[in-house]
Structure formats: structure tokens, C-alpha cells
Amino acid sequence: MKEDVKVKVLIPLLIFIIFLCSRLHGRYHELAPHLVPMDYTNEPDVKIPLALIVSMPELNENPFRNRIVESFSEDGAGNLSFNDFVDMFSVLSETAPRELKAIYAFKIYDFNVDNFLCKEDLEKTLNKLTREELSPEEVTLVCEKAIEEADLDGDSKLSFADFENMITRAPDFLR
């Protein structure tokens, strides 16, 4: 039975992946043609810097583009190898499972990378969303309300469990 599964699933899957990969690699290459080689036989260690990746049209208008790229990079500074690049787009796509999206959403909103969404993280998120059009009192009020609503263990910051509990009830958390 396991042999059957391997053959029946892995081969079409492989074909599917190869097809997608070639298109993705095309996009990766055109970001920095002089950096990215077309030939990977020597397993080169190539990384594209943050500034080039956020210039992609899909990410250009997104207020969280820097955080998105940073959370998928290995060094945390936003330099993506091709593996990281593919990972990023697979999580952002429609077909990614909900739990995976929740994990990465938490990482994106966690600005100071301490595995908690504290008040400062929320304030930064809000300011990016509204482009700083709200007054400081309003910002404080909204952040306090959000923590109040979602915080289950009472430590005035959101752990991943709190965040996941809240986000799975959201009607349109898929994009």
C-alpha cells in the first residue's frame, strides 16, 4: 500500500512541482538577472536582497511587505534564496492550508521577533494599516481593545495560541 501511494502520488506531484518551479524560477531570475544563475548543478548559494524582492508588483502595495520577506528569510534580514522564495509564495497562495497561513501571519505581525504579539507590535501594525492617520489615543484604544478581545491567558500580549484561536474564527482570513 505504501509503495502504491509513493508511485501514484509522488510522480504526478513531481511533475506538477517541476512545472511550477520553472515558472517561479523565471520570476526569481528576472528580479536580479546578473545574480541568479540558470544552472544549479554546482548548488550555488545565491540570495537576493530585500529591496529587490519588495519591488515585485505583487508585493509593492502591501503595507507589510518588509515583514513578509523578513519572516521567510533564513537570516531574518530579508535576503531570500530560491528555496525561501518558493516557500513564501506557496504560503501566500490560495491552496496553502489554514494552519500554515496562521503560523506565518503570526510571524509577519511579530515585529520584534519575540514570539509574542505585544502592544508595540500591534501599534506598528495599526500604523502601517492606516498610514498613521489615527491619533495616538485612538491607536492606544484600538490596540488595548484588540488585546482584550483575543488574550486568553491574561498576560496582556498575544501568544501564538491566542492568535490562532482568534484567527480561525475570522470569516475571511484566507488572503
Added chain:
Amino acid sequence: MGWNCRECQAFVEKFEGALGKGKGRKLYAYKVMMAKKMIKFNRDFDNFKTACIPWERKIKEVESHFGSSVASYFIFLRWMYGLNLVLFAFMFGLVVLPEVMMGLPYGSIARKTVPRAEQERAMDISVLLDFGGYCKYSILFYGFYNDERTIGVLQFRLPLSYLLVGVGIFGYSLMVVIRTMARNSDEGGDGGDDGQFTFAFKMFTSWDYLIGNPETADNKYASITTSFKESIVDEQENQKDENIHLRRFLRVLANFLILCSLGGSGFLIYFVVKRSQEFANLDQDELSWFEKNEVEFVMSLLGLVCPPLFETIAELEEYHPRIALKWQLGRIFALFLGNLYTFLFALFDEVNLEKEKSIRNATIWGLNEYYSNYSSYHNTTDIPPPDIHPADVIRGPCWETAVGIEFVKLTVSDIQVTYMTILIGDFLRAMIVRFLNYCWCWDLEAGFPSYGEFDISGNVLGLIFNQGMIWMGAFYAPGLVGLNVLRLLTSMYYQSWAVMSCNVPHERVFKASKSNNFYMGLLLLVLFLSLLPVVYTIMTLPPSFDCGPFSGREQMYNVVMETIENDLPAFIGNIFTYATNPGLILPAVLLMVLAIYYLNATSKNYQNANLELKKKMQMVNEHYQLNYLAKRPGAAANGKGVNLQNDVSLAAPNPKAAVTHPPGPRGLSGNARGPPPGPVRGRGRGTPPPRH
């Protein structure tokens, strides 16, 4: 991209057929492909249908800058435009077009010709603007239509069609309004539990990750900011402290002042109408323009001055903005209603039936004289009709056309006043504030005049009452509906331009209630009120003897009787006779009353059952949270009280009447904490992030 075994198995099951499990592989693959194509086609068609909705982008732009309540006005305007378009299609296709194409042309019979006495002034612009002259004897008004039973090659029955379209306009409008109300109340009932995470959802799920266009992104930022502000206002309202006695006293005082002003305006209109009746008896040429149009002028003036007055007085009351809007709408409604009905009474007073009877008798007498003279002179019984030019025939006053002219004049003056107000009150004000600010002593933008805010209540009520006038006047002036369609079209462009360029968002932006049933309820009321005069006319007043499609008959509805007798088979006539028997109608009415009572009772039961289910869900949720908490190390049972969702919609009576639900069972950690202390935590009505 690690796939565990579970996900692999799911993959296999999904694609089993395509991977070639055995027989029927090709057929299965074909079916799958067709299903996918069907889904794609449906989605494309839905996209196309959404793209066909007119003005959608314009309204979205207004919504993102000004909030959902201002946008709800424009959505209402668009809906009205659709309704009027259909009414126009009915009126034009079934009444105007047949008369124009198959009826007699201008000048052939008396009612279609300008009388000799008026002919030299018939083309003057001042007469035309007053809807006299050639305008009066055109398809715009009731008097032009001929009363022949059938016209043209197709034997089209125009009088019957006129009556049925006149009544059908009300029937169709009623159906559409009730259907929209039913649909709105259906959507208003979901809500459910999403009041729980309002701010969290807004923060983490409102951005659309698919946006790539900078302009769309701008709009999205604006709408997110506005949405946050709306929720902040709701939250602040629920946290305010109040001094009940002072507030009650101020509210009573405000209501008293407003009643006084309503009474004052009613008296003013009554006084002006009485004066206009005196003026009507004087010679028309000696009156100035002001005296001739005094009634319309006073009505427009009241409509302009009173709403801001009401708003100023309402500041004493300190309601939540949504509730204050509802009060404002109610008061302006009372004002406009008084104005409209006074105007109507004035109008129907002027219907002078005596004068018409005397002219009619004179005409009949003259005709008889002519016949007897002719037969005695020529000694034949075959007498040709009198050979008089149509312009010279003696005419009756034709009261229906006069009424139609009054409605058209009122509508036109209403349009002029509205557009002038926007031009002067908003545009000119914005220009002055912007350009004089450079050389003025105090800051015009922040201080006194500043930029105007969009007056939602005034505009909505103006729209509703305009529609009421159209409904009333459409029977007497078929051209009125076409005029209204043009007016709504230009209003949409003009007002959306004015709002984007001259207005600023309200200081306190608030969410429109999910159910627009308040506007629809007002519209329904106005529909019934405008149905009454028309039905009264059809049933009671005799039509003019020499103009319009019902001339010569005793009552207007006799057309229907004649059609049933002459055109339909005999047994249908019998059926109608039985159906109009009071012995049959009374039981039918009784049955309908009982059905209404039964349906009402059933719907109340369903609402109760719904509420019970919600409470159960809350309790289960709480239980789950407590269990979940108890499993985590060191966690104490948190005394977070459950807040049942607070309905702060436009239909709810009091936003402060929140219900605290007693907290669920606390068995597990032995911590005997009661419900959280402090003020009642109500919630604003939560909505999922705005769809886009």
C-alpha cells in the same frame, strides 16, 4: 513544503479517477473537466454581472473617504433610479408611444390644439417655462390623450391602458419596496457572534493581499482608517458616563422647541395657501412673479431652513450619531408631510367642478341648437358634424391638466432649489473658504464657515418626498416620470462630484445600520400616502367632459366596466359580478387578517428559538474556553463576563440596554470569582471587514 501522510491520502482520493484507477477513467476525466469549466463559467458570469452594476466604483470611492452612511445615500439613489427607469418604461411604452404613433396628431381635434385665444403667446419662453402654451397641449399632460375606445391598426385600447398603467405604477412600486424590505431584514439577522473580536479582526484581516494597484491601495487605506474610526466611535459611546436627569430634561426641552417650530411652519403654509386662493380670483396679469409662485416659494424655503434648525436644537440631546440621525429623519419627515398634504388640499380645492358643468351644459345646448337649425334649414336627418376649426371650440377648464401642471412645476422648482443649494451652500462655500483663507483674519478652514458636511437626512428625505410627488403626479402628467429619470441621473453625477470635491467627512464617522429598512419603511409610508389622492380621484371625481382619455364617462373606472362588457367573453363578466359581491369580499378580508396574525406569531416563535440557540452557543463557547484554560498550567479561571451582542442598529430602541449574561459554571479551579465589576460592557455591532 512537507506533506505528511494524511495530506497525501487526501490528494490520492481527490484525484483517484484521473490517476487511472480503472474503468471509466476517460469519462470521469471528462466529467471533471466539464465541471471545472462550468465553475469557471459561473464565476466569470458573476464577475460580469457585478461589473455591469452602474456607478459601483464611484460609490466605493465615496464610501472609502466618507464612510458607509454617506455611501448608503448613493446606493439608495441608485436603487431609486432603477425603480424610476422601470416606471418610465411602463408609462412610455404603454401610454405615450401608442398615442404618438397610432393616435391623431397635434391640431386635428380640439383637445390637442392650443385655443385661439392663447395662440399668439403659445411660443413665448415665459409661457413655456410655466408649462402653458404648446407644453400644455402636448403628450406631457393628461389632456392631450384621446378617448377613443380603440386606436390604430392594432386596436390598442388606450383609455384602459392609461388607467391600468396608472394603477400598475403603484402596484409595481409596492411590490419592489416590500421585496427589498424583506431582503434587507433577512440579511440583518446574521451578525451572530462576531461582535466578539471586532478590533482584532479589523487589525489582522482587513488588508487585501491581492491588491497591486496603487490607487486601489489608497482607497483601501482610506476605508480601513474610516472603518477603525467607526468602531472607535461605537466603543466610546458605550463607555460614556451620563447624568440622567439633566439629559432627560434637555431632551424634553428640545422636543418641545421642535414641536413649536413644526406648528409654526404648518400655520405659515395654511396662511399662504389661503392667500393664494384669494390671488386666484384676481386678474392673473396684475400679479408679480412672487405672488403667483408664493406657495412653492414658501414650501421650498421651509424645506431649506427647518432641517438645519432641527439639527441645532438636536445638539441638546446628545444621542449616539446613528440615533440622532433617526430622530432628525423623523422630524423632517413630519415637516415635509405637513407641507405636502397642505399643498394637496390646496390643489384639490381649486378643482372647480361648477364651472366645468356650466361650460359643458353650454356646449351641449349649443350643439343641440346647431342640429335643430341644420335639420330645419336643409330638411335632412343626416347631419354632418359642425364645421369649426379645432382651435375655436369652447373648452372646459380640464382640471386634470391643471393639477398635472402644478405637480410638474413643484418638481421643477424642487430640482432647482436642490441644485442651487449644492452650488451655493457647498461649492461656493468651499471656494470662499479655500481662497479667502490666505487673506482673512481667522482660520476659515478650522473656524466659522469651514467646509460643509454631507447632509444625509436632508438628502434622503428630499429623495423620498420627490418620489412621493412623482407617484402622485404620474397619473395626471405622464411626462413627469421621464423628467424624474433625467433628474436622478444628473443628481448622481452632480452629487457625487460635489461630495468628493467640496465636503469633508463627518467629525464623528459612524457605521450605517446593516439593514436599510428605515429608509424603505419611510418610502412605503409615502407610497401609501400618495396612493390615496389618486385612488380618490379615480373613484370619486368625474373626469372632464372634453379632455383626456376618460372624457364623457361618469367615472374614470367605467372604462374597465366597458371593457369587461364589450371585449371579454360573457362568463368573465359574471365572474367579476360575483367577485365584487360584498358577501365574498368580507370573508376574504377576514381570511387575510387571520393569515397575517398567524404569520406574525410564527415569526415571533422563530426569533425566540433563534435567541435560545444563540445563548446555548455562548454557553458552550464559554465552557470550552474554561476547559481550555484549565488545561494550561497556572491559569486561573478568568472572570471575563460574556457580552451578549448589543444591537446598535437604526432599528434598536436604546443602545445602553445591554444584557449581562451570568457567567458559566466554575467547577474546575475552585476560584470563586464573580462576574467582572464595572460598567456594563456593551459592544457595537460588529461587522466583518468590508467586502471588496
